[in-house]
Amino acid sequence: MTTTSLRTRLPQRPRLPQPVVAAILSFLCPGLGQAYLRQTRWAAALGLPAIVLALYVGAQLFGGVEVFAVQLLDPAFAVAVMVWTVIVGALRLGSIGHVYLLATAAERASRSVRGAVIGLLIAVVAMHGVIGYYAFAFYEAGSEIFVPADEPGATDPPVAVATATPQPTPSLEPGVTASPEPTPRPPTNRITFLLTGVDSGFDRNHALPDTLLAVSVDTVDKTAVMLSLPRDLSRLPMYSGGTYNDKINSLLTTARLNPSKYPDGPMGTLTREIGFLIGIQIDYYAQINLEGFEKMVNLVGGIDVNNPKWINDPAYDWFDGTYGFTLSPGKHHLNGRVALAYVRTRQGAGDNDFTRARRQQQVIGALRVKMTSPAMLQKLPDILKVAAKTIKTDFPADQINEIVALGKEIPNDQINQGIVLGPPYAYRPATSTGTYYLLLDMAKIAKLSTQVFGTDSNYYGQDTSAAP
Numbered sequence: 001m002t003t004t005s006l007r008t009r010l011p012q013r014p015r016l017p018q019p020v021v022a023a024i025l026s027f028l029c030p031g032l033g034q035a036y037l038r039q040t041r042w043a044a045a046l047g048l049p050a051i052v053l054a055l056y057v058g059a060q061l062f063g064g065v066e067v068f069a070v071q072l073l074d075p076a077f078a079v080a081v082m083v084w085t086v087i088v089g090a091l092r093l094g095s096i097g098h099v100y101l102l103a104t105a106a107e108r109a110s111r112s113v114r115g116a117v118i119g120l121l122i123a124v125v126a127m128h129g130v131i132g133y134y135a136f137a138f139y140e141a142g143s144e145i146f147v148p149a150d151e152p153g154a155t156d157p158p159v160a161v162a163t164a165t166p167q168p169t170p171s172l173e174p175g176v177t178a179s180p181e182p183t184p185r186p187p188t189n190r191i192t193f194l195l196t197g198v199d200s201g202f203d204r205n206h207a208l209p210d211t212l213l214a215v216s217v218d219t220v221d222k223t224a225v226m227l228s229l230p231r232d233l234s235r236l237p238m239y240s241g242g243t244y245n246d247k248i249n250s251l252l253t254t255a256r257l258n259p260s261k262y263p264d265g266p267m268g269t270l271t272r273e274i275g276f277l278i279g280i281q282i283d284y285y286a287q288i289n290l291e292g293f294e295k296m297v298n299l300v301g302g303i304d305v306n307n308p309k310w311i312n313d314p315a316y317d318w319f320d321g322t323y324g325f326t327l328s329p330g331k332h333h334l335n336g337r338v339a340l341a342y343v344r345t346r347q348g349a350g351d352n353d354f355t356r357a358r359r360q361q362q363v364i365g366a367l368r369v370k371m372t373s374p375a376m377l378q379k380l381p382d383i384l385k386v387a388a389k390t391i392k393t394d395f396p397a398d399q400i401n402e403i404v405a406l407g408k409e410i411p412n413d414q415i416n417q418g419i420v421l422g423p424p425y426a427y428r429p430a431t432s433t434g435t436y437y438l439l440l441d442m443a444k445i446a447k448l449s450t451q452v453f454g455t456d457s458n459y460y461g462q463d464t465s466a467a468p
Contacts, residue, residue: 029047096121192283195286196212230248358420
């Protein structure tokens with residue numbers, strides 16, 4: 001049997017009309033349908049801009065989908081993506097429409113041809129509408145998250161800290177009207193953030209930063225250090241001279257109410273002071289509202305933690321008329337409500353600010369794992385809405401992709417966490433009565449700072465032999 005006779009006996013698939021084939025190709029890439037129809041000039045005019053944009057986006061995606069998605073939090077980049085979306089959408093629509101017009105009158109009158117072309121046009125509008133919606137959600141969130149602080153000096157370059165004294169200085173009036181002249185910062189590969197957890201919402205009429213966590217990342221060695229400061233630290237030597245006699249979690253409010261005494265502004269004062277105490281310059285801050293934290297945990301589907309010890313806090317207030325929080329040791333999957341209790345409770349037997357601070361570090365690590373999961377992409381618009389109301393930072397928006405990419409490169413076993421500046425780094429004075437507060441042992445702080453930050457520590461080179 002000849003090949004020709006075999007072809008005549010086999011059922012033949014109906015061939016798509018030429019305009020439909022060209023429209024599908026233009027749907028895939030503007031200008032491709034014109035190339036199919038040998039309309040070279042039109043193919044180049046419609047296709048080259050889309051190809052250039054596709055190559056650029058491909059290069060951005062090379063670092064990972066998560067990194068590209070986070071980069072969209074930069075409002076300028078999000079606007080650019082929205083513009084690209086409109087341009088490429090217009091090119092696709094124009095390319096599809098053009099190949100339809102190139103068809104014969106009979107082909108254009110065909111229901112199948114018109115139906116296919118209309119379907120492709122609707123698909124283009126829907127696809128680009130979804131992309132534009134996601135990009136706009138990122139734009140809105142980024143515009144609220146990455147905002148310069150509305151207070152003097154809060155986003156200025158940090159003032160270089162002075163040499164720390166090993167013991168608190170004599171008690172002086174808190175706040176000094178002059179800051180030391182900034183000195184050039186020695187070259188370093190380290191970026192340090194101050195994360196503050198503001199415990200507000202429910203029936204509380206205050207917004208104190210009860211969570212103070214310094215996160216320092218070595219960009220070359222790919223290591224990180226997490227160091228928590230208890231909120232009850234008091235009588236603190238100030239970076240600008242004198243002593244702050246109240247608790248450290250009140251410094252933000254005090255600086256806001258007394259701008260003449262604290263010219264660096266509320267957040268500027270807090271970041272400089274903490275950097276001064278721990279011996280490392282704080283580069284940026286991020287403020288998290290714990291009420292929004294609960295919603296965020298729920299949106300990512302909960303977090304997994306390994307609770308190191310029994311938690312039994314009968315006085316824990318759920319703010320719904322009920323009290324008491326209990327959690328057994330071991331692995332647990334926590335929803336937002338329980339995760340918030342896990343990072344807030346501190347009154348149970350054997351529990352305190354120090355154990356709570358370690359749990360807070362643990363939860364941040366667990367949330368980091370969930371947030372970088374590709375499965376979160378479909379929930380991004382909702383997550384972004386909550387994040388916009390929950391997180392504020394002065395970190396440059398156009399560098400967020402770099403810090404996320406760096407975070408992906410740091411293995412969990414290279415994160416030194418669990419450091420809390422409670423005992424033995426701080427102590428309660430034997431003569432103290434009434435209000436509970438802690439004093440820092442600056443000699444021990446200096447030794448710790450040198451151990452974890454190495455030559456980047458401002459204490460490096462000082463004699464810390466007195467610290468056991």
